[in-house]
Amino acid sequence: MTPPDAPVAGEAETAHFRALESLYAAAPINRLFDSRLEIPGPGIARIHFTLDERHFHAAGAVHGTSYFKMLDDAAFYACNSLVSDRFLLTTAFNLLLTRPLRSGPVVAEGRWISGKRRVYVGDARLVDAEGEEAARGTGTFMRSQIPLSGLPGYRAA
Structure with a gap:
């Protein structure tokens, strides 16, 4: 898939990416x-x-809420990287949990799939420390009326 015509380019694009990373870090x-x-x-x-016992359910593995958060965030930010003026909102998200996760490092890899104006589709997968996929998800994200520039934490470099 080819990303939509990006409204940002070059240094502005890089500044947008760093500002989104800052926004993520600032979220309570x-x-x-x-x-x-x-x-x-x-x-x-x-x-x-990095997951630990705080994220476990009663049977000693990571609870599904952590799977959702990691997958949703990765797909969301992949899509919002293409939108420099507005905050996107998750409107739907589907999960496929394939392996239990335990304590340790996990990477959520997100990518934009489609959408160019109002609604974006992204997917994500969780990869554990052994390189095994533990879950996959697909979400839809809609442009909101919330300007990115007004959000605490969104700071362009």
């Missing part, structure tokens, strides 16, 4: 997770997580 929910967002290019996002 992320105080609950040891995680870091990386946007290496348009339509791509990676979130590096």
Whole structure:
């Protein structure tokens, strides 16, 4: 897939990616997770997580809420990397959980799939420390009326 005509380019594009990474780091929910967002290019996002027993359900593996958060965030930021003026909102997300996760590092790899104006589609997968895929998800994200520039944490470099 070819990303839509990006409204940002060159240094402005890089500044947008760094500002989104800053926005992610500033979100209150992320105080609950040891995680870091990386946007290496348009339509791509990676979130590096470290999971531990705080994220476990009663049977000793990572609870599904953590799977959802990691997948949703990666797909969301992959799509929002293509939109420089507005915050996107998740409107739907489907999950496929294939392996239990335990303590340790996990990478959520997100990518833009389609959409160029109002609604974007992205997918993501979770990869554990052994390189095995543990889950996959697909989401739809809609442009909101919320300007990125007005959000605490969105700071262009």
